[in-house]
Amino acid sequence: MRPTEIDSRQYDAQLADKANQLRGLFEHHNMPPLELYPSASLHYRMRAEFRVWHDGEDLYHIMFDSQTREKYRVNHFPPASQLINDVMGDLLELLKPNDTLRRKLYQIDYLSTLSGEILVTLVYHKPLDEEWQQEAQKLRDILRNKYCLDLVGRSRKQMVLLERDHVIEALNINGRTYQFKQIENSFTQPNAQVNCKMIEWALDATRNLNGDLLELYCGLGNFTLPLAQNFEKVLATEISKASVEAANYNAKLNHIDNVTVIRISSEEFTEALQGKRQFRRLEGIQLEDFDCQTVLVDPPRAGLDPDTCELVSHYPNILYISCNPQTLLDNLDILGQTHEVTRFALFDQFPYTHHAECGVVLRKRA
Numbered sequence: 412m413r414p415t416e417i418d419s420r421q422y423d424a425q426l427a428d429k430a431n432q433l434r435g436l437f438e439h440h441n442m443p444p445l446e447l448y449p450s451a452s453l454h455y456r457m458r459a460e461f462r463v464w465h466d467g468e469d470l471y472h473i474m475f476d477s478q479t480r481e482k483y484r485v486n487h488f489p490p491a492s493q494l495i496n497d498v499m500g501d502l503l504e505l506l507k508p509n510d511t512l513r514r515k516l517y518q519i520d521y522l523s524t525l526s527g528e529i530l531v532t533l534v535y536h537k538p539l540d541e542e543w544q545q546e547a548q549k550l551r552d553i554l555r556n557k558y559c560l561d562l563v564g565r566s567r568k569q570m571v572l573l574e575r576d577h578v579i580e581a582l583n584i585n586g587r588t589y590q591f592k593q594i595e596n597s598f599t600q601p602n603a604q605v606n607c608k609m610i611e612w613a614l615d616a617t618r619n620l621n622g623d624l625l626e627l628y629c630g631l632g633n634f635t636l637p638l639a640q641n642f643e644k645v646l647a648t649e650i651s652k653a654s655v656e657a658a659n660y661n662a663k664l665n666h667i668d669n670v671t672v673i674r675i676s677s678e679e680f681t682e683a684l685q686g687k688r689q690f691r692r693l694e695g696i697q698l699e700d701f702d703c704q705t706v707l708v709d710p711p712r713a714g715l716d717p718d719t720c721e722l723v724s725h726y727p728n729i730l731y732i733s734c735n736p737q738t739l740l741d742n743l744d745i746l747g748q749t750h751e752v753t754r755f756a757l758f759d760q761f762p763y764t765h766h767a768e769c770g771v772v773l774r775k776r777a
């Protein structure tokens with residue numbers, strides 16, 4: 412089904428189906444009952460990317476059918492936030508008559524927030540010159556009469572910033588608002604409302620745990636900052652430079668001072684902890700000062716590599732957030748030898764698709 416054709420009346424049945432498939436996939440793992448966190452049935456995605464089609468005077472957003480690869484026109488995109496839908500139409504009307512801005516424009520990316528801010532990236536097959544920048548500024552100023560909007564231009568090996576390359580998101584977590592700088596082209600959780608439920612679930616799962624928290628794959632601090640209240644200290648690691656900078660910025664923005672973020676891959680961090688290699692990036696950080704009894708992992712679709720999985724298996728408490736049930740299953744084959752699963756949740760970040768975001772809590776067996 413094309414995302415433009417989703418039928419919100421089908422949502423509950425589709426989610427029930429997804430939950431059943433997940434239960435089936437994990438049936439040999441002695442899982443606790445599945446906790447289910449539904450999404451809004453429309454306007455749940457905070458990000459969207461479209462190719463642009465030029466048809467004479469006309470200009471419109473297109474997508475490609477995942478089965479036939481046929482292109483189809485997108486005037487409204489029900490999965491995306493209302494803000495994205497509003498900006499999409501207004502932006503195209505302003506681009507259409509503007510030769511400088513529309514020529515060789517081939518993609519538009521939107522990053523919106525619950526806070527009301529939106530970042531639009533215009534991607535071109537041509538170098539962006541002074542004239543482009545002036546026209547883009549005029550366009551942005553017009554759109555700013557209506558929206559809290561920033562504009563970025565991209566071309567091969569070129570990025571033109573008019574002002575900001577980010578938005579500030581505001582998430583309400585158990586009644587407290589956390590602010591997050593989200594940078595263009597970096598990882599952000601796509602479904603902000605389900606993300607809030609996921610963070611609240613992680614807070615609940617780590618209440619009353621002792622010691623410090625080790626977090627691998629921390630991104631911009633999405634879990635790190637809210638979870639810091641449950642621990643003495645948090646040691647968080649992440650591979651992307653932009654995300655590490657955002658995580659440090661976000662810690663300051665939220666006045667959270669018990670968090671240390673290190674730019675290091677999980678594979679390298681595993682080697683450092685095992686004493687196999689030393690890293691300059693770890694200078695000044697005394698790993699032995701941290702008494703981590705709990706580890707939180709939120710890896711990409713590939714899951715945990717064997718060494719990281721082995722490292723994680725030494726911690727008494729494991730919180731595993733996964734965007735790929737298949738690799739979660741593979742990792743549970745290993746972690747299940749030392750730990751038992753005490754909680755199992757499905758967060759429906761990706762309605763109407765087969766994608767499932769899961770949360771699992773594991774406790775080391777006595």
Ligand SMILES: C[S@@+](CC[C@H](N)C(=O)[O-])C[C@H]1O[C@@H](n2cnc3c(N)ncnc32)[C@H](O)[C@@H]1O
Nearest residue numbers: 598628629630633649650651676677709710711
């Ligand atoms: C699924 S995202 C989760 C990010 C964050 N927990 C959040 O909720 O926004 C996975 C993150 O892992 C990072 N990453 C990918 N491969 C990595 C690796 N080998 N070591 C450390 N981090 C990695 C990505 O940059 C990304 O930020």
